[in-house]
Amino acid sequence: MPNPDASSSPRNLRSRNRKVIHEDIEITDISSARASSFVQARPEDYLFGEEISSELGEANESTEARKTSSKFQNVMYDRPDNIRSDSLPYKSDSENSDSEDSNTQSISSVEQEKETNSPQVPPCNGFSQGFSIQALLNDCYLGVIICLIIALYLGSCVLYCNDEEGMVNKPNNLTEDFERVWKQFNKQDEDFWRSIRVGVEEILELEQPRVIVFLYKNDSMAITKNIIAKVSKAAVCYLSDCSQEPIDIEGSVLNTTELQDDFGSIVTNYREQLKKSGVFIIQNLQLVPGKSAQALHLFCDEYNPVVERALFLFTVKVDEFIELPDIYTAISFLEDLLLKVWNDLGVHDKFHPLFTRISGTVLSVRPQ
Numbered sequence: 001m002p003n004p005d006a007s008s009s010p011r012n013l014r015s016r017n018r019k020v021i022h023e024d025i026e027i028t029d030i031s032s033a034r035a036s037s038f039v040q041a042r043p044e045d046y047l048f049g050e051e052i053s054s055e056l057g058e059a060n061e062s063t064e065a066r067k068t069s070s071k072f073q074n075v076m077y078d079r080p081d082n083i084r085s086d087s088l089p090y091k092s093d094s095e096n097s098d099s100e101d102s103n104t105q106s107i108s109s110v111e112q113e114k115e116t117n118s119p120q121v122p123p124c125n126g127f128s129q130g131f132s133i134q135a136l137l138n139d140c141y142l143g144v145i146i147c148l149i150i151a152l153y154l155g156s157c158v159l160y161c162n163d164e165e166g167m168v169n170k171p172n173n174l175t176e177d178f179e180r181v182w183k184q185f186n187k188q189d190e191d192f193w194r195s196i197r198v199g200v201e202e203i204l205e206l207e208q209p210r211v212i213v214f215l216y217k218n219d220s221m222a223i224t225k226n227i228i229a230k231v232s233k234a235a236v237c238y239l240s241d242c243s244q245e246p247i248d249i250e251g252s253v254l255n256t257t258e259l260q261d262d263f264g265s266i267v268t269n270y271r272e273q274l275k276k277s278g279v280f281i282i283q284n285l286q287l288v289p290g291k292s293a294q295a296l297h298l299f300c301d302e303y304n305p306v307v308e309r310a311l312f313l314f315t316v317k318v319d320e321f322i323e324l325p326d327i328y329t330a331i332s333f334l335e336d337l338l339l340k341v342w343n344d345l346g347v348h349d350k351f352h353p354l355f356t357r358i359s360g361t362v363l364s365v366r367p368q
Helices: 010-016 026-041 043-061 065-075 092-116 133-138 141-160 175-184 190-206 218-239 256-263 263-278 290-298 327-341 342-356
Strands: 209-214 247-250 279-283 312-318 361-364
Touching: 065 141, 141 218, 141 256, 190 209, 190 218, 190 263, 190 312, 190 342, 209 218, 209 327, 209 342, 218 279, 247 263, 256 290, 263 279, 263 290, 290 342, 312 327, 327 342, 327 361
Parallel strands: 209 312, 209 361, 247 279, 279 312
Antiparallel strands: none
């Protein structure tokens, strides 16, 4: 146990308090310097420093400096463990080392408490951290992106896959295609091309076949064939695949005894090819005999067709040009013409049901 008188000598005070530079400085000044160092120890010790300040105020009012210093020392020795050790006098090296260890543990516990009480970062904050690959992979938006990719893939399959044949369907813009054709054949009016476009579009919308009949005179034969070629090419790309070729036959091909006796063989011969291309062209329908034409009743039926996605393009040669102020004028003209050609079918028995199915749209081709 050190001698109190010896430890309070000016020499020992100067060695323990480096802020004192003269031996004759009053003990009250030493106490004030120690109190200032003690109060400024750490922000965590401000509360305890206020207690020290109140004690120092009482010590300055006292005239007995040694008693004041002794009282201050007693307060210092009774301090909490979180006061910095280098501001405390009269401590041995081992005691100072123990105090530093205690302070280190206290600081660590405070830092851990701050980390625990700090607000947690909300999820889905990958965008605030930058668009790095690692942040994107760890972000919850990745799942949303994957779902969108899957949805786009499935949507593409629905749009471009043919359910029946598994072929890729590449729909084109019929409006743009027909506008280009219209510029080449500008003598045909706007309703002419609109009727064709609407008829082709309804095939996919309604899953029903459509029939377009072109009436032409001898001087417009070439232009009619050219129009048929342009329309059929656009329709094949729209309904099936551009690599396919439409069925294109002359009406005289169906004028055989075998086909007249068994018109069902016509259906058998052209069914599979029609499924692939989706377009059936018969040039000069007036050359087809009535008995063979009954196969068209099966092909062109809207409710129970042989092939649902099918466009039928028929041409009929006439002796005079038919104007179309009224659509029923052309239909009536065609009905009278075919009634004469197909007189073997009978008027009410077979002709009218057949004619109803093949006369959906009737157009007259103007010469260029």
